[in-house]
């Protein structure tokens with residue numbers, strides 16, 4: 001049943017008409033739990049609150065799989081505005097972005113030119129930028145562009161998904177020389193040819209990738225899985241890995257208790273803060289990760 005629900009939410013999340021319908025009727029459902037708001041100002045306020053509690057942030061202007069060059073330009077402009085706001089308001093935050101929002105599916109050259117503009121501004125303002133990893137169909141293109149741009153913009157990272165069979169090799173090649181990789185389990189619907197279908201294999205691969213990256217570079221350990229966090233902390237202590245070589249990352253609205261607890265224990269904790277009008281796909285992935293969230297959603301709708 002859980003697997004079916006997971007597949008259903010991931011499929012609906014890719015549906016542009018469903019997203020348009022949701023936007024048009026303004027049905028924000030329970031998305032406010034996971035999304036800071038629709039405007040940049042909402043993201044700034046959320047980041048300030050987190051910073052006040054000793055948490056860092058990474059801000060994401062929501063949007064993905066765009067098909068028109070004008071939309072890609074708008075998304076790039078929003079990234080630039082987000083960088084300016086982080087700088088002007090002195091927020092302790094960096095930027096996360098998705099290449100398909102910047103036109104990767106329209107024309108890779110267009111996407112590269114938007115990325116160069118964003119990375120140049122980020123470089124001037126000394127703000128770190130990270131490419132989120134999307135579905136497998138875009139993985140190689142994302143890695144190729146990351147490698148190309150990394151030569152010119154060192155303050156720049158990418159995400160590697162533990163569920164992909166290829167990821168150990170990617171971590172070993174991309175994560176060397178102090179590179180900063182965010183490691184996640186993976187949130188998209190993929191075929192067993194390219195991704196481990198069983199959760200236990202994904203968890204095992206994830207723990208292994210974390211250890212590899214901790215040895216060779218900087219690891220952003222992005223998970224709410226307490227067992228993995230505890231296991232990693234034990235391994236970190238046993239191997240004398242300094243706190244400067246890693247951070248924990250979690251999503252806005254998820255396990256806020258654990259975010260705060262780790263920060264209070266002296267670890268660097270960064271919260272992923274998404275904002276914007278195109279929240280539907282992101283929200284569906286959050287429901288797919290934990291179908292129990294549907295009860296939360298239904299309760300929220302009953303109260304309205």
Ligand code: FDA
Nearest residue numbers: 132133184185186187222223224225249250251272286289
């Ligand atoms: P797991 O799914 O095993 O969950 C462990 C526990 O966490 C659950 O038991 C529950 O308590 C809590 N939890 C997890 N998800 C929840 C939810 N949606 N609602 C409520 N509770 C939840 N993926 C990707 O493919 N590309 C990317 O670029 C990113 N980027 C990214 C950034 C950051 C900062 C994080 C934390 C995650 C991502 N992800 C991602 C998502 C990631 O791949 C994964 O889907 C989620 O983190 C859920 O997996 P966990 O590691 O939390 O473990």
